[in-house]
Amino acid sequence: GQNIDQPTEMTATEGAIVQINCTYQTSGFNGLFWYQQHAGEAPTFLSYNVLDGLEEKGRFSSFLSRSKGYSYLLLKELQMKDSASYLCAVRDSNYQLIWGAGTKLIIKP
């Protein structure tokens, strides 16, 4: 079967750095996405990785290792508005997105 694993919840302090991990086992791989979802709202796109390595976008970076079936999302200089759920999704061999359950990130002052 196909599986995406992420920690259920993480807590971090305002101004700090946090790394959210995602491991996957899917039938084929055609890219990995990270989305942010604030409570009661729709998911919004953060990043896309298809090749190994690090993609940086401002305070957010995403890393991919295809051989390990592993990705992480790195958030720097945390702000209170970063409190949200972070969803990892993998595009499989049928080009459908398989979604993890999401990691709820709680930022404390």
Next chain:
Amino acid sequence: IAGITQAPTSQILAAGRRMTLRCTQDMRHNAMYWYRQDLGLGLRLIHYSNTAGTTGKGEVPDGYSVSRANTDDFPLTLASAVPSQTSVYFCASSLKAGGEETQYFGPGTRLLVL
């Protein structure tokens, strides 16, 4: 209209009733999707459409049907609602299916089936 809209925002429905969730996008995206999101689970694909006139089944299609008569609209119908269909339903679209195309999500419909 800007982006994707969904209607209704929320709904309480009696079991056995028929219900259509509406989704409209004005981005001229070819691909559209319906997901359900339940607590503790990832988004699960119900149905999708890669282009107007075509539809396909996702991971959890039973009890749901869709149509794609034109590019903009992608309604989801529950023929006879059951309590297990209580969920948050998100419609999404992308310029095309596959590749690095980002999916853009509507605001969601919160459905409670009693």
